[in-house]
Amino acid sequence: MSNTKYTREDALQFHLEPTPGKWEVQATVPMTTQRDLSLAYSPGVAVPCEDIAANPELAYDYTNKGNLVAVISNGTAVLGLGNLGALGSKPVMEGKAVLFKRFADVNSIDIELDTEDPQKFIDAVKLMGPTFGGINLEDIKAPECFIIEQTLKEAMDIPVFHDDQHGTAVICAAGLINALHLSDKKIEDCRIVLNGAGAAGIACIELLKRMGARHENCIVCDTKGVIWQGRTDGMNQWKSAHAINTDLRTLEEAMNGADVFLGVSAKGAVTPAMIASMNDNPVIFAMANPDPEITPEEAHEVREDAIVATGRSDYPNQVNNVLGFPYLFRGALDIHARAINDEMKIACAEALAKLAREDVPDEVGMAYGRKLSFGRDYIIPTPFDPRLIHTIPPAVARAGMQTGAARRPIIDMEAYELALKSRMDPTASILRSLNARARAAQATMIFAEGDDPRVLRAAVQYQRSGLGHALVVGRESDVRAKLTEEGLADAVGELEIVNAANTPHLAEYKEFLYQRLQRKGFDRHDIHRLAARDRHVFSALMLAHGHGDALVTGATRKSAHVLDLVNHVFDTDAAHGAVGVTAVLHKGRIVLIADTLVHEWPDEEDLATIAMRAADVARHLGLEPRVAFASFSTFGYPRSERAEKMHHAPEVLDRRGVDFEYEGEMTVDVALNAQAQQNYPFSRLTGPANILVVPARHSASISVKLMQEMAGATVIGPILSGVDKSIQICSSNSTVNDILNMAVLAACKVG
Numbered sequence: 167m168s169n170t171k172y173t174r175e176d177a178l179q180f181h182l183e184p185t186p187g188k189w190e191v192q193a194t195v196p197m198t199t200q201r202d203l204s205l206a207y208s209p210g211v212a213v214p215c216e217d218i219a220a221n222p223e224l225a226y227d228y229t230n231k232g233n234l235v236a237v238i239s240n241g242t243a244v245l246g247l248g249n250l251g252a253l254g255s256k257p258v259m260e261g262k263a264v265l266f267k268r269f270a271d272v273n274s275i276d277i278e279l280d281t282e283d284p285q286k287f288i289d290a291v292k293l294m295g296p297t298f299g300g301i302n303l304e305d306i307k308a309p310e311c312f313i314i315e316q317t318l319k320e321a322m323d324i325p326v327f328h329d330d331q332h333g334t335a336v337i338c339a340a341g342l343i344n345a346l347h348l349s350d351k352k353i354e355d356c357r358i359v360l361n362g363a364g365a366a367g368i369a370c371i372e373l374l375k376r377m378g379a380r381h382e383n384c385i386v387c388d389t390k391g392v393i394w395q396g397r398t399d400g401m402n403q404w405k406s407a408h409a410i411n412t413d414l415r416t417l418e419e420a421m422n423g424a425d426v427f428l429g430v431s432a433k434g435a436v437t438p439a440m441i442a443s444m445n446d447n448p449v450i451f452a453m454a455n456p457d458p459e460i461t462p463e464e465a466h467e468v469r470e471d472a473i474v475a476t477g478r479s480d481y482p483n484q485v486n487n488v489l490g491f492p493y494l495f496r497g498a499l500d501i502h503a504r505a506i507n508d509e510m511k512i513a514c515a516e517a518l519a520k521l522a523r524e525d526v527p528d529e530v531g532m533a534y535g536r537k538l539s540f541g542r543d544y545i546i547p548t549p550f551d552p553r554l555i556h557t558i559p560p561a562v563a564r565a566g567m568q569t570g571a572a573r574r575p576i577i578d579m580e581a582y583e584l585a586l587k588s589r590m591d592p593t594a595s596i597l598r599s600l601n602a603r604a605r606a607a608q609a610t611m612i613f614a615e616g617d618d619p620r621v622l623r624a625a626v627q628y629q630r631s632g633l634g635h636a637l638v639v640g641r642e643s644d645v646r647a648k649l650t651e652e653g654l655a656d657a658v659g660e661l662e663i664v665n666a667a668n669t670p671h672l673a674e675y676k677e678f679l680y681q682r683l684q685r686k687g688f689d690r691h692d693i694h695r696l697a698a699r700d701r702h703v704f705s706a707l708m709l710a711h712g713h714g715d716a717l718v719t720g721a722t723r724k725s726a727h728v729l730d731l732v733n734h735v736f737d738t739d740a741a742h743g744a745v746g747v748t749a750v751l752h753k754g755r756i757v758l759i760a761d762t763l764v765h766e767w768p769d770e771e772d773l774a775t776i777a778m779r780a781a782d783v784a785r786h787l788g789l790e791p792r793v794a795f796a797s798f799s800t801f802g803y804p805r806s807e808r809a810e811k812m813h814h815a816p817e818v819l820d821r822r823g824v825d826f827e828y829e830g831e832m833t834v835d836v837a838l839n840a841q842a843q844q845n846y847p848f849s850r851l852t853g854p855a856n857i858l859v860v861p862a863r864h865s866a867s868i869s870v871k872l873m874q875e876m877a878g879a880t881v882i883g884p885i886l887s888g889v890d891k892s893i894q895i896c897s898s899n900s901t902v903n904d905i906l907n908m909a910v911l912a913a914c915k916v917g
C-alpha cells in the first residue's frame with residue numbers, strides 16, 4: 167500500500183524552507199585571512215592555473231572538477247509530466263543534484279537550458295566540458311535525446327550519460343534479473359511488452375536484448391499502439407530498430423499472454439483487464455513517474471501471482487534510476503573515467519541485483535516498517551540501503567578499469583571500498599536510523615503545547631510521516647483555529663486533542679499528584695491548579711498513567727522551568743540521576759556533550775553518573791561510547807583546584823566498573839584530536855572521544871551554543887536521560903523540525 171501522505175502545501179513548504187530550493191554552495195577552504203585570500207585567489211591561484219594549462223590532468227587534483235557533475239535538462243520530458251520547459255524542470259534537476267550528494271557524495275549542480283534545438287543544446291553543453299567530471303543529461307524527450315547524447319559522447323572526454331535512458335535501463339535490468347529468478351523464467355523465453363518508446367523505453371529494451379531477450383519476443387508500443395514492421399505513423403529510426411513482424415496492433419492485444427510488462431509511458435496507460443490477460447507469474451514494472459501505468463493495488467487485485475514494481479518510493483520494489491546514477495558516477499569519477507560504457511552499466515545492474523538477494527540489515531528494514539528479504543516484494547535494494555555506496559561504485563570502477571575507460575585506475579580496491587564506507591555523513595544515517603526506529607515503535611506521542619503553531623505542525627508531521635499517533639494537549643477551538651491559520655485545516659480531524667475538560671482521568675491524575683506532593687507543601691487546591699491548568703504537568707500525568715508512550719514539551723517556556731514542572735510528576739532532578747545530553751553534529755562528526763540540562767555543578771560522583779547516562783544515549787544512537795572528562799588541564803597539568811573533580815571522575819568509574827572507554831581529565835583538543843592524543847600513549851581511549859563530560863552546566867551550554875553559532879553545527883537535544891518514562895524537553899527557540907526530532911528521540915526512548 168502506498169503510505170506516504172503529503173499535501174500540495176507540504177510539497178511547496180518543503181521547497182520554500184529553510185531557503186528557496188534544495189541546495190547551496192559551501193567553501194571547503196578557510197577564507198578568513200589575507201593569506202587565504204592570496205592563495206585562493208590572486209596571486210596564489212596563478213600557480214595551479216598555469217600547471218593545469220600545461221597538464222590538464224592536474225585539474226582533477228587542483229580543482230573540484232573530479233567530483234562535480236552537471237545535471238542538465240531542457241525540460242522537454244519532465245518525469246511523465248511532459249514538456250514543462252527549462253524553468254519548470256528546475257525542481258526535478260535540483261532534486262537530482264541533492265540525490266547525487268546524499269547518496270554518493272558527488273557534488274552536483276543543475277543547469278536548465280532554455281532551448282528545444284538539439285544543436286544549441288549540444289553546443290552549450292560541449293562548452294561546459296572543462297568544468298565538470300561528468301554530465302548527467304535528464305528529462306530530455308526522445309528522439310532529440312538520442313542525438314544529443316550521442317553527439318556529446320563523441321565530442322567530450324568525460325562521461326556523458328542520459329539518466330532517463332541508461333539509468334532507467336540499468337535499474338530495470340537489475341529488477342528484471344531478480345523478478346525472473348523468482349518466477350523461474352529465462353529472459354530469452356519471455357514475451358516482453360514495452361509501453362513507451364522514448365528515452366527510457368528504447369534504452370531499456372536495448373539493454374534487455376543485450377542480456378538475452380529475443381528481438382521477436384519483444385513488442386514495443388507507443389501512443390499509436392504496437393510498433394510493427396511497415397508502420398509509418400509516428401516513427402523514427404530508434405523505434406524502427408525494434409519494429410517486429412506482427413499482426414498485433416494495440417497494447418491490449420500485445421499484453422495477452424505476455425510474461426513481462428515494462429511501462430515507461432504515462433499514468434494509467436494499462437488497464438486491469440490487460441494485466442489479467444498476461445501469462446502466469448507476470449512481471450509488471452509500471453515505471454512512469456510520478457504516477458505509474460497501473461498501481462500495485464490495481465494489478466494485484468486482478469493478478470495475485472504478479473510481481474509488481476513502480477518508480478515510486480511509497481510502494482515496495484522501487485525501480486527508479488535513483489539507485490543507479492549516484493553510484494555509476496561515483497565509480498566513474500573515482501577512476502577519472504572518459505565515459506560510462508556498457509560494461510560499467512551491466513556491472514552496476516548485476517551488482518544491484520546481487521545485493522537485493524543478500525541479507526538485509528535490520529536498520530534498512532526498519533526504515534520501511536517491515537522485514538525485507540529477497541522475494542516478490544523486495545526484488546531490488548531500497549534507496550536508503552547504506553551498503554549501496556560501498557558495493558555498487560567498486561563494481562562500476564572495476565568494469566571501467568577492465569575496459570579501458572579509466573584515466574587513473576584504482577590500485578587498492580580494498581582501501582577504496584573502505585574509503586567509500588566512511589565517505590557518507592554518519593550523522594545522516596543516525597538521523598535516518600532514529601526515524602526508522604521511531605516508525606517501528608509507533609509511539610503515541612503527547613505534544614504538551616497544543617497552543618503553539620510549531621508544536622501543532624510537528625504533531626501533524628509526526629502523524630502524517632507514519633511515525634505514530636499524536637496526542638495534542640490544548641483547547642479544541644484554539645487548536646482548530648491555529649491549525650487553520652497554518653494552512654492545515656484538513657489536519658483538524660486527524661489529531662486527537664486532549665485536555666483537562668475532556669479527559670475522564672482528571673480525578674485519577676489529581677489523586678496521584680496529591681500523593682506525591684502532599685508533604686511538599688501542596689494542598690488539594692494547588693494540586694487542582696497544577697493538574698488541570700498546567701499543560702506540562704497535565705501531560706506528564708497522562709504519561710505517568712500510560713495514556714501516551716512519550717512526551718515532548720518545552721517549546722514555549724524555559725527548559726529549567728519546564729523541568730521543575732515535570733519534576734512534580736517524575737523524578738527529573740539531579741538527585742535522582744537525571745541528565746541532559748546534547749548531540750552536536752558537524753562535518754560528519756558527532757560529539758555528545760553532558761550534562762546540558764540538569765546538574766548545575768556536578769561533583770565527581772555526579773560526573774561519573776553523567777558519563778554513564780551519556781554512554782547509554784550514545785549506544786542508542788548507534789555509537790560506541792568513548793568518554794573524555796573535559797577540562798582546561800590534561801592529566802594533572804596545569805594543577806588547579808577547579809580541575810580536581812574532572813581528574814577524579816574516572817576513578818569513580820573505575821570503582822563502578824563500566825563497560826565503555828573513558829579517560830580524563832583532558833582538554834577538548836586532546837579529547838577530539840587523534841594526533842594530540844598521541845602525546846599521551848598511556849591514555850585508555852582508543853580513538854577520539856565522542857562524549858565530552860564537561861565540568862558544569864555553564865560550560866556545557868557555552869560549548870554547545872558556540873558550536874551552533876560559530877560553526878553552524880546541528881544540535882539535537884538536550885536529550886533527557888535517566889527518567890522512568892520517555893520525556894524530551896525542547897528549547898524555546900525550537901523550529902518545527904527540532905520539535906519533530908525531539909519527538910523522534912522520545913519515540914525511540916533514546917533517554
Ligand SMILES: NC(=O)C1=CN([C@@H]2O[C@H](COP(=O)(O)OP(=O)(O)OC[C@H]3O[C@@H](n4cnc5c(N)ncnc54)[C@H](OP(=O)(O)O)[C@@H]3O)[C@@H](O)[C@H]2O)C=CC1
Nearest residue numbers: 245246308362363364365366388389431454455477486487
Ligand atoms: N522509474 C524510472 O526510473 C524512470 C521513469 N521514467 C518515466 O518514463 C516515462 C517516459 O519518460 P521518457 O522516456 O524520458 O520520455 P519520452 O518523452 O522520451 O518518451 C515517452 C514515450 O512514452 C510514450 N507514451 C506516452 N504516453 C503514452 C501512452 N499513454 N501510451 C503509450 N505510450 C505513451 C511516447 O509515445 P510517442 O513516441 O508516441 O510520443 C514516447 O514514446 C515518464 O513517465 C518518466 O517519468 C523515465 C525515466 C526513469
Ligand SMILES: CC(=O)C(=O)O
Nearest residue numbers: 245246330455486487
Ligand atoms: C526517475 C526519472 O528520472 C524520471 O521519471 O524521469
Ligand SMILES: [Mg+2]
Nearest residue numbers: 245304305330
Ligand atoms: Mg528523469
